[in-house]
Amino acid sequence: MAELTSFGFRSGTSLLHRLDVRFKLFFLILISLISLSGDFIRLGIFTGLLTALVIHSRLPLKSGLKGLRFFLFLLLLILVTRMVTTPGDAILEIKSYSVTRQGILSGVLICWRLTIIVLLGFAFVFTTRSLEIKAAVAWVLKPLAFIPGKRIATMMGLTTRFVPVILNQANETAEAQRARCVENRKNPVYRLTRLGIPLIRRTFEQADKLAIAMEARCYTDNRTDPELSATRIDWMALGVMILICSLVVSI
Amino acid sequence: MFIIEIENLSHRFEDGTLGLDRISLQIQEGAFVVVAGPNGSGKTTLVRHLNGLLLPTSGFVRLAGVCVQHDLLRARRLVGMMFQDADSQIVGETVYGDVAFGPENLKLNRNRIKERVSHALDAVGLTDFADQSPHLLSGGEKRRLAIAGILAMEPRVIAFDEPFSSLDFPGVKQVLKQILALHQSGHTILVITHDLEKVIAHADRLIVMQKGKIASDGVPAEIVNAVETFGVRAPCASLLGLEVSSWLN
Numbered sequence: 007m008a009e010l011t012s013f014g015f016r017s018g019t020s021l022l023h024r025l026d027v028r029f030k031l032f033f034l035i036l037i038s039l040i041s042l043s044g045d046f047i048r049l050g051i052f053t054g055l056l057t058a059l060v061i062h063s064r065l066p067l068k069s070g071l072k073g074l075r076f077f078l079f080l081l082l083l084i085l086v087t088r089m090v091t092t093p094g095d096a097i098l099e100i101k102s103y104s105v106t107r108q109g110i111l112s113g114v115l116i117c118w119r120l121t122i123i124v125l126l127g128f129a130f131v132f133t134t135r136s137l138e139i140k141a142a143v144a145w146v147l148k149p150l151a152f153i154p155g156k157r158i159a160t161m162m163g164l165t166t167r168f169v170p171v172i173l174n175q176a177n178e179t180a181e182a183q184r185a186r187c188v189e190n191r192k193n194p195v196y197r198l199t200r201l202g203i204p205l206i207r208r209t210f211e212q213a214d215k216l217a218i219a220m221e222a223r224c225y226t227d228n229r230t231d232p233e234l235s236a237t238r239i240d241w242m243a244l245g246v247m248i249l250i251c252s253l254v255v256s257i
Numbered sequence: 258m259f260i261i262e263i264e265n266l267s268h269r270f271e272d273g274t275l276g277l278d279r280i281s282l283q284i285q286e287g288a289f290v291v292v293a294g295p296n297g298s299g300k301t302t303l304v305r306h307l308n309g310l311l312l313p314t315s316g317f318v319r320l321a322g323v324c325v326q327h328d329l330l331r332a333r334r335l336v337g338m339m340f341q342d343a344d345s346q347i348v349g350e351t352v353y354g355d356v357a358f359g360p361e362n363l364k365l366n367r368n369r370i371k372e373r374v375s376h377a378l379d380a381v382g383l384t385d386f387a388d389q390s391p392h393l394l395s396g397g398e399k400r401r402l403a404i405a406g407i408l409a410m411e412p413r414v415i416a417f418d419e420p421f422s423s424l425d426f427p428g429v430k431q432v433l434k435q436i437l438a439l440h441q442s443g444h445t446i447l448v449i450t451h452d453l454e455k456v457i458a459h460a461d462r463l464i465v466m467q468k469g470k471i472a473s474d475g476v477p478a479e480i481v482n483a484v485e486t487f488g489v490r491a492p493c494a495s496l497l498g499l500e501v502s503s504w505l506n
Contacts, residue, residue, distance in 0.1 A: 017388055135388070136350040166350050170392045215345035222310055222338045223348070223359040223410065224330055230361040230370060 015135050020063035022129060026240045027138040028145060033247050034126050040251055041122045048254050049118050055250065056125055065132050077124055081117045088113030136166050141232025157227050164216070168209075175208050176201070258321075260286040260335075260414055260445050261307065265316035268302055268469075276302040278469040279316070284462075286321075286413070289446045291477070293453055294466035295488035300449045301341075303466070304416045307447075308336040321413070334363070337407030341419040343399040344392075352378070352394070352402055353387040359410040377408040381435060397428030404435055415439055416447040421455050429455055433504055454492045457481060458503040465489060477501075 017023070022030070041052055060067065071078070094108030140159040147155030179201055191197055261284040268277040277299050284290055294300050305311040306318050309329040318325045325332040340346050349355030356377050360370040378384045381401040386394065391402055400420060407415055417436065421429045437459060440446045448456050457463065457477050465473040465480070465487045472487045473480050481495050494501045 137354045163350055167348065171344065212345055215340065215342060218310055219340055219346040220348055222308060222333060223406065224333045224362040226362050228364065230364055230367065233367050
């Protein structure tokens with residue numbers, strides 16, 4: 007649980023911390039879209055910008071990378087796959103597989119793009135309170151009359167709230183079963199069923215209790231609107247970001 | 258003045274079990290009442306009728322003169338409830354967000370919400386934890402957070418369902434101090450418990466329930482010795498013929 011909660015908001019006073027969440031969300035989408043079709047030069051510029059922001063915001067890279075270790079493994083897998091499946095000039099041949107120059111370049115490019123997008127998400131999550139993210143989602147969905155924005159935002163919040171509870175319960179159930187020598191049963195389906203069924207039951211019971219507690223506190227969809235306010239810094243950041251992105255696109 | 262008036266209240270669950278059987282009682286504003294009884298005696302069912310989480314099969318509950326069923330929102334503002342499992346009561350992703358949940362539901366403006374939240378956090382001593390995830394709090398702190406969430410709704414009655422379960426000694430003392438402070442500030446307090454030891458020294462009324470009925474009701478000192486007849490453990494001191502003293506002493 008501590009591992010999970012280490013990958014979340016860290017308070018601070020940096021520019022990223024002070025920016026309005028809607029602007030940050032817009033920058034995240036804008037840079038991600040440009041990065042998806044970016045070449046090495048464009049990605050280099052964004053990497054420089056991102057590095058400066060990470061250093062300025064004092065983001066905890068170590069714990070972030072720890073949280074992203076499975077993603078790094080995925081990147082490695084993508085790189086290897088692209089290296090051996092892209093046709094081109096062979097650099098190295100292992101049995102019937104050949105590693106091509108084009109494959110390496112294409113693999114590195116894809117991994118770089120994905121890394122930039124994930125690091126942007128990382129910077130966003132570490133500098134934005136989940137309450138603000140919820141507020142931004144409700145704000146974005148507000149004009150869409152047929153989508154209950156506030157309810158979706160509340161559900162998002164509850165999901166975030168439930169993840170550590172479910173993990174905790176899974177841990178407790180697994181420990182209780184280990185104490186009764188479940189490890190002697192080698193059949194993974196048996197073990198999964200024995201863990202899954204009580205876990206699901208307990209999760210539903212918790213959800214039931216939570217619903218009653220929310221009702222006791224007068225829960226309604228028609229709640230106070232979340233607080234969002236754009237300042238001069240946000241508009242200046244928007245101007246600078248549009249300028250940088252225009253330059254990057256025109257290269 | 259009676260803040261709570263219950264008359265001939267019965268509740269039958271969907272499976273046909275009778276949870277409450279023709280209960281009638283009145284509670285004075287500002288009282289400190291302990292509702293005791295063994296598991297399944299109907300304590301929680303009774304309290305859940307006070308803010309309309311459960312509705313009567315027959316009979317009625319009036320809060321400050323108004324029937325609960327006629328205005329559920331008013332009932333839920335008047336009666337704050339702390340549930341047995343504090344974890345299941347936490348809605349927010351941060352301590353601040355959790356306390357603000359109730360006032361946001363009341364559609365208060367942001368300034369009023371901030372005011373109420375900071376006042377509630379200050380009252381329970383959790384101001385420094387405002388940005389923290391509630392799941393990282395200790396058992397006692399979680400209970401205090403639940404109390405802050407209730408205080409932000411500015412209720413007149415606060416019902417605590419087994420407030421000391423699974424707490425260590427310092428945790429019990431923290432929560433007990435909080436309950437006493439709330440009582441001193443004028444709130445009507447209802448504590449539901451099967452463990453009288455920790456709280457009975459502070460109560461001015463004891464109601465003992467058994468099988469959905471009120472088995473005994475009176476001043477604690479007068480009836481506490483007889484509670485074991487109804488499946489409730491009497492405090493050690495009273496069994497030894499001594500005066501029951503506070504856990505805070």
